[in-house]
Amino acid sequence: MKPLMTAAALAMLLASPAAAFDPANMTETEREAFGEAVRGYIMDNPQVLVEAINAMESRRIEAEAENDKLLVEAxxxxxxxxxxxxxxxxxxxxxxxxxxxxxxxxxxxxxxxxxxxxxxxxxxxxxxxxxxxxxxxxxxxxxxxxxxxxxxxxxxxxxxxxxxxxxxxxxxxxxxxxxxxxxxxxxxxxxxxxxxxxxxxxxxxxxxxxxxxxxxxxxxxxxxxxxxxxxxxxxxxxxxxxxxxxxxx
Incomplete structure (x- = not known):
């Protein structure tokens, strides 16, 4: 059985080229470890979640504003x-x-x-x-x-x-x-x-x-x-x- 993924291993994985990270090829154990590592990182760094939510909201507002401009033009x-x-x-x-x-x-x-x-x-x-x-x-x-x-x-x-x-x-x-x-x-x-x-x-x-x-x-x-x-x-x-x-x- 492969060892569980640590937070350090997660950081190295996320820093690797995108092509090297393929969740589809993970074993069930690796997926569970990855999920636990992500959860642990977010719990230790909750500001990351806030930043992500704010970024998503900003993109949503920008998309709606652009759509509204198109509606006015049409x-x-x-x-x-x-x-x-x-x-x-x-x-x-x-x-x-x-x-x-x-x-x-x-x-x-x-x-x-x-x-x-x-x-x-x-x-x-x-x-x-x-x-x-x-x-x-x-x-x-x-x-x-x-x-x-x-x-x-x-x-x-x-x-x-x-x-x-x-x-x-x-x-x-x-x-x-x-x-x-x-x-x-x-x-x-x-x-x-x-x-x-x-x-x-x-x-x-x-x-x-x-x-x-x-x-x-x-x-x-x-x-x-x-x-x-x-x-x-x-x-x-x-x-x-x-x-x-x-x-x-």
Missing amino acids: NSAALFEDGYSWIGGNPEGALTIVEFIDYRCGYCRRSAPELDKVVAEDGDIRLILKEFPILGQESDLASRYAIAVRQIAGGDAYKAAHDRLYELRGGVTIETLGALSADLGLDAQAIVQRMNTEEVSSEIRQNRQLAERMQIMGTPTFVIGPELLRGVPTAGLAAVIETIRAEAG
């Missing part, structure tokens, strides 16, 4: 030139930001003031909002209302309604939306009638299909230039925008 027309989504900021801005929103999403509500501030202060950002109601019936109702407002009364009315929908507390109902229309000086009856039409449903359906293609499952989701950000960046939008611009040269 869906660029639907993202940036769909012909129906509201466009704000500077329509000729060099950098485009797309946000997928849900009016019942707390993160969307909290990030909206920061986004508006960044767009206003920057002056070179084209902002596109994608209605993406995913949090239930009230979300769908709110998005249908916002789209109907835009289709009937235009972009300025849409942005005013958009901001007020984020401020709503309590349930979203036809009654609360009617009161909101009155506050904004809009034709409540015309908007309610438009909400369940195919013109409105088509926009929501296309946005959902786009989100499915891009594997977007939550809000807010941002597309900033070539980058896809799934959620609110912890560093803040301004810092992320600065980094993306710097990387673009």
Whole structure:
């Protein structure tokens, strides 16, 4: 019987050329000894395991980021030139930001003031909002209302309604939306009638299909230039925008 492999022998084996190390040719005893030696090395040097896990996580994040860039590129027309989504900021801005929103999403509500501030202060950002109601019936109702407002009364009315929908507390109902229309000086009856039409449903359906293609499952989701950000960046939008611009040269 061959002697059990020691940690020193393991180190020599791992230092040998790759071709010299062939686990398939090990005996059962050697395999058991090799496993014990590896376990012993990790127990004595646990930082190696942490380093390996961190390296794997880093590679995973890099691969996902690269895949997200490919998704943005493949869906660029639907993202940036769909012909129906509201466009704000500077329509000729060099950098485009797309946000997928849900009016019942707390993160969307909290990030909206920061986004508006960044767009206003920057002056070179084209902002596109994608209605993406995913949090239930009230979300769908709110998005249908916002789209109907835009289709009937235009972009300025849409942005005013958009901001007020984020401020709503309590349930979203036809009654609360009617009161909101009155506050904004809009034709409540015309908007309610438009909400369940195919013109409105088509926009929501296309946005959902786009989100499915891009594997977007939550809000807010941002597309900033070539980058896809799934959620609110912890560093803040301004810092992320600065980094993306710097990387673009």
